[in-house]
Amino acid sequence: MNGETTRHDQPPTSAKSGQMWGTSGSTSRRQFLRTWSLAVPAMLLALRSKAVAIWFTGETPNYNAKEHRYGMGIDVDKCIGCGRCAEACKNENDVPREPFYFRTWVERYVITPGDTLVDSPNGGIDGFPPTTSEKGILRTFFVPKLCNHCEDPPCVQVCPVGATFSTEDGVVLVDQDYCVGCRYCVQACPYGARFVNPKTHTADKCTFCYHRLVKGLQPACVEVCPNGARIFGDIRQRSSPLARFQRMRKLHTLKPHLNTKPKVYYADLDEEVR
Amino acid sequence: MEASLAEVLRQVTGYIYPNEVELHWSVLIVLYPYLTGLVAGAFILASLVRVFNVKEVQPTYRLSLLTALAFLIVAPLPLLAHLGHPERSFEMFLTPNVHSAMAMFGFVYAWYLTVVLLLEIWFDYRKDMILWSREESGLKRWLHKLLTLGVFDLDAQSLRFDRTAGRVITVIGIPSAFLLHGYVGFIFGSVKANPWWSSVLMPIVFLFSAIVSGIALMLLLYMFSTLLRSKALDMVCLDKLASFLFYALIVDFSLEMLDFIHRLYEAEESIRILGQLVASRLFVSLVVVQALMGTVIPLLILGIVSPALRGRSRGLVMLPDELRRLLYAGAATLIQIGIFSTRWNVVIGGQLFSKSLRGLTVYKMQLLGGEGLFVAGLLLLLPFVILMTLIWLLPPWPDQEAEVPAREIEPERQLQPEEAAAIASEA
Numbered sequence: 099m100n101g102e103t104t105r106h107d108q109p110p111t112s113a114k115s116g117q118m119w120g121t122s123g124s125t126s127r128r129q130f131l132r133t134w135s136l137a138v139p140a141m142l143l144a145l146r147s148k149a150v151a152i153w154f155t156g157e158t159p160n161y162n163a164k165e166h167r168y169g170m171g172i173d174v175d176k177c178i179g180c181g182r183c184a185e186a187c188k189n190e191n192d193v194p195r196e197p198f199y200f201r202t203w204v205e206r207y208v209i210t211p212g213d214t215l216v217d218s219p220n221g222g223i224d225g226f227p228p229t230t231s232e233k234g235i236l237r238t239f240f241v242p243k244l245c246n247h248c249e250d251p252p253c254v255q256v257c258p259v260g261a262t263f264s265t266e267d268g269v270v271l272v273d274q275d276y277c278v279g280c281r282y283c284v285q286a287c288p289y290g291a292r293f294v295n296p297k298t299h300t301a302d303k304c305t306f307c308y309h310r311l312v313k314g315l316q317p318a319c320v321e322v323c324p325n326g327a328r329i330f331g332d333i334r335q336r337s338s339p340l341a342r343f344q345r346m347r348k349l350h351t352l353k354p355h356l357n358t359k360p361k362v363y364y365a366d367l368d369e370e371v372r
Numbered sequence: 373m374e375a376s377l378a379e380v381l382r383q384v385t386g387y388i389y390p391n392e393v394e395l396h397w398s399v400l401i402v403l404y405p406y407l408t409g410l411v412a413g414a415f416i417l418a419s420l421v422r423v424f425n426v427k428e429v430q431p432t433y434r435l436s437l438l439t440a441l442a443f444l445i446v447a448p449l450p451l452l453a454h455l456g457h458p459e460r461s462f463e464m465f466l467t468p469n470v471h472s473a474m475a476m477f478g479f480v481y482a483w484y485l486t487v488v489l490l491l492e493i494w495f496d497y498r499k500d501m502i503l504w505s506r507e508e509s510g511l512k513r514w515l516h517k518l519l520t521l522g523v524f525d526l527d528a529q530s531l532r533f534d535r536t537a538g539r540v541i542t543v544i545g546i547p548s549a550f551l552l553h554g555y556v557g558f559i560f561g562s563v564k565a566n567p568w569w570s571s572v573l574m575p576i577v578f579l580f581s582a583i584v585s586g587i588a589l590m591l592l593l594y595m596f597s598t599l600l601r602s603k604a605l606d607m608v609c610l611d612k613l614a615s616f617l618f619y620a621l622i623v624d625f626s627l628e629m630l631d632f633i634h635r636l637y638e639a640e641e642s643i644r645i646l647g648q649l650v651a652s653r654l655f656v657s658l659v660v661v662q663a664l665m666g667t668v669i670p671l672l673i674l675g676i677v678s679p680a681l682r683g684r685s686r687g688l689v690m691l692p693d694e695l696r697r698l699l700y701a702g703a704a705t706l707i708q709i710g711i712f713s714t715r716w717n718v719v720i721g722g723q724l725f726s727k728s729l730r731g732l733t734v735y736k737m738q739l740l741g742g743e744g745l746f747v748a749g750l751l752l753l754l755p756f757v758i759l760m761t762l763i764w765l766l767p768p769w770p771d772q773e774a775e776v777p778a779r780e781i782e783p784e785r786q787l788q789p790e791e792a793a794a795i796a797s798e799a
Contacts, residue, residue, distance in 0.1 A: 196374050196377070197381070197390060197393075198374075198377050198381070198390060198391065198393040198394050199390075199391065200390045200391055203389075203390050205387075214730075215387075216387035216728070216730055217387060218387070218389075218390055220390075221390050243389075252563075252564065252565060254471075255471050255472065256471075256472050256473065256474060256563075257469055257472055258464045258468060258469055258472045258474040258475035258477075259460070259463040259464055259467060259468065259469060259475070260467060260468075260469035260472075276460070276463065277456070277457065277460075278455050278456065278457050278458075278460045278461055278463060278464070279455050279456015279457045280451075280454075280455055280456075280474060281396040281397060281456075282472075282474050284391075284396045285396060285397065285563055285565070285566065285723075286563055286565055287565060288564070288565035288727055289389075289727070290388075290389025290390075290391045290392050290726070290727055290728070291391070292391065293391040293394065294394070294396065294456060298456075299456030299457060300456055300457065356564055356565065372727075372728050372729060372730070
């Protein structure tokens with residue numbers, strides 16, 4: 099996990115601050131003092147702000163995992179199948195580009211009387227080909243899929259060395275320095291959410307972009323969704339978009355009969371979705 | 373790798389989750405339950421002699437023990453070869469996740485290897501090793517001396533202790549053999565995500581198929597080894613082995629049918645895709661090889677030819693010895709192929725359908741490469757190489773068993789004057 103939390107921690111380029119130094123070249127002492135008398139308190143104030151502190155240090159001061167319990171809501175009817183989420187995930191998390199490895203993907207369902215066609219070409223990243231015929235289609239929709247970060251994850255149960263684990267804030271992660279690559283977790287996941295990374299030869303999966311969470315940011319897939327189909331947040335917080343989503347919508351989880359207690363909640367989920 | 377996955381993607385029918393294009397457990401994982409099944413089966417056969425006093429199969433007793441050991445040594449190798457990071461495998465011993473069935477493998481394996489097999493073989497061979505080492509020279513002499521671990525007692529009390537200890541270990545060994553292979557069944561049977569595997573019957577089916585495969589292997593090994601040594605085959609032993617094989621196969625077949633009918637009758641949501649799986653991808657390996665060739669035909673042969681049904685060493689059809697043992701060998705070979713198919717159908721079959729229950733994929737076995745056919749073949753041959761070495765070191769043949777001289781059994785007894793005179797004159 100260390101590798102993942104530190105990957106995006108480079109300090110930002112300081113183009114703006116460079117400009118500021120440039121303009122102070124021929125100023126008088128008075129101007130200099132005037133500028134700095136404003137700039138220094140402003141900078142001090144800014145440094146106190148959490149976001150700026152993270153921006154500079156790459157670390158999250160006082161992040162307490164116990165204070166959070168993450169989950170995701172998916173508004174099925176809002177998903178337009180653009181695949182931006184799957185694309186953003188691959189970019190953000192360095193997921194191999196081949197069409198066999200996905201931390202998140204989008205499925206298309208085309209339901210006709212007596213038949214249900216499902217496809218997800220390249221996880222939906224390149225869009226979907228037109229359906230052969232519009233006639234006879236009862237309903238059609240897109241469903242984003244990802245790790246459900248189950249409360250009772252079968253993958254965590256079966257890992258022989260404890261390399262995959264649930265964090266205190268409710269995220270299921272894999273320790274890539276510890277995983278032996280036995281693939282039992284891949285077999286145990288009912289949702290096909292895991293793969294073995296061909297570079298590391300260890301199990302790989304959605305982390306809810308944990309490296310972003312600890313900085314107070316949203317997962318990449320949520321950030322890029324143009325239609326707000328993915329709602330991320332703390333499931334215990336009373337006032338948040340996710341809490342509102344949970345209060346206002348009828349929710350389903352995937353394969354509830356397996357008793358894994360997923361924390362990805364779907365609104366308007368069709369019975370054909372597995 | 374990517375090219376072969378792209379090829380698989382082209383052959384997918386229906387819809388599978390994108391991460392399911394890569395098949396995760398290869399032919400090496402087929403070998404694992406196959407090899408441990410042979411271990412458990414061979415041991416159960418040995419226990420028939422030791423605990424249940426089935427005297428007829430005595431000629432196979434020591435050979436069974438050595439076979440079990442040879443296959444047990446190889447059993448973890450396919451697992452190790454398949455790991456993404458084999459160098460981290462020791463973590464399963466050091467920091468096991470106690471909730472994981474797989475983490476228990478090391479402990480079940482270590483228990484079976486050291487407490488059951490090695491101890492039983494040691495107690496059984498101790499006196500022979502002492503006596504052999506006296507008459508040998510060179511490497512073998514030193515190896516045998518070393519293997520006695522310095523316990524050179526041959527008096528009546530020590531020999532009695534060897535026998536009692538051997539018996540106790542076998543009694544412990546029977547549930548351990550059940551544990552070893554039942555556990556392998558549990559690894560698959562407890563995966564609730566996979567409807568092809570998830571069944572409480574899985575450990576029991578594994579167990580009985582293990583007994584079947586073990587007896588069939590010992591029948592073949594006994595025939596070949598006796599042939600190679602140009603000795604006469606003990607037909608009473610062969611008939612008994614064939615009868616036991618028949619009984620075990622009946623139980624195994626009944627359990628398989630129970631599982632099949634139960635699934636069909638319950639008809640859960642997975643029934644449609646599993647039906648497609650059996651009718652298409654697994655038709656040859658399941659219906660033709662496992663059920664017909666590996667079960668029905670051997671059942672017919674053994675039922676008719678062996679004394680299993682009629683008893684008193686007479687089959688339903690009386691055949692001359694030569695033809696009978698040829699048919700036994702044929703049936704045992706078919707069973708062996710059938711059991712391998714059984715393992716294949718469980719391990720590979722369970723990965724050929726999508727957990728979305730909407731599509732089927734294919735398995736492209738590599739020829740070379742770490743998880744290919746070549747490595748699998750090597751790992752199947754290796755137990756026989758180890759077995760040959762073990763046979764060289766510890767000959768399992770009843771005619772080579774060493775007799776303890778009477779005067780060593782009771783050294784404390786006062787010699788009668790005439791006995792003392794006889795020994796003196798011999799000297």
